[in-house]
Amino acid sequence: MATTIEPGRRVSSAGEMQALGQRLGTALRVGDGVALVGPLGAGKTTFVQGLARGMGVTADRHVASPTFALVNEHPGRTPLVHADFYRVNDPREIAELGLDEAYDRAAVVVEWAERFPDAAIADRLIITLAIEPDGARRLTANGTGARGVALAGVLMAGGDVAGS
Numbered sequence: 544m545a546t547t548i549e550p551g552r553r554v555s556s557a558g559e560m561q562a563l564g565q566r567l568g569t570a571l572r573v574g575d576g577v578a579l580v581g582p583l584g585a586g587k588t589t590f591v592q593g594l595a596r597g598m599g600v601t602a603d604r605h606v607a608s609p610t611f612a613l614v615n616e617h618p619g620r621t622p623l624v625h626a627d628f629y630r631v632n633d634p635r636e637i638a639e640l641g642l643d644e645a646y647d648r649a650a651v652v653v654e655w656a657e658r659f660p661d662a663a664i665a666d667r668l669i670i671t672l673a674i675e676p677d678g679a680r681r682l683t684a685n686g687t688g689a690r691g692v693a694l695a696g697v698l699m700a701g702g703d704v705a706g707s
Contacts, residue, residue, distance in 0.1 A: 551683035561593030571650040578656030581672030622649035640703020
């Protein structure tokens with residue numbers, strides 16, 4: 544089962560991107576998987592910053608892209624494991640990151656997930672971020688199983704989230 548919520552959502556600011564992330568973060572629980580797809584500068588890490596806030600990660604935690612560390616963990620109401628595949632060159636390196644075990648204790652969010660799509664759990668939410676010609680972003684959500692579809696619905700629910 545795969546469902547895409549089309550045509551996506553236009554995101555005009557970093558604050559709006561964080562608010563969307565926060566909306567999703569309130570719904571995440573241990574065992575959930577989120578794959579973030581998009582080019583450099585599309586807003587993946589900005590989205591995760593809001594997501595962390597929604598998961599109860601405290602404001603004193605610096606949520607940044609784990610490009611060099613590859614994996615960062617953040618305690619919260621629901622713990623967050625934040626991974627980045629940008630600098631991973633071989634699928635065998637992914638096993639060393641411990642992501643399979645992370646699903647037992649946290650929600651797992653992976654930036655650059657498209658580099659190794661087979662590394663993700665089967666039931667996940669795939670969020671694709673595209674940069675529009677005017678600099679705004681287009682966010683599309685695709686659930687690959689029942690939980691992923693439910694999370695896509697939470698994320699793409701109508702209404703203005705800027706200020707939530």
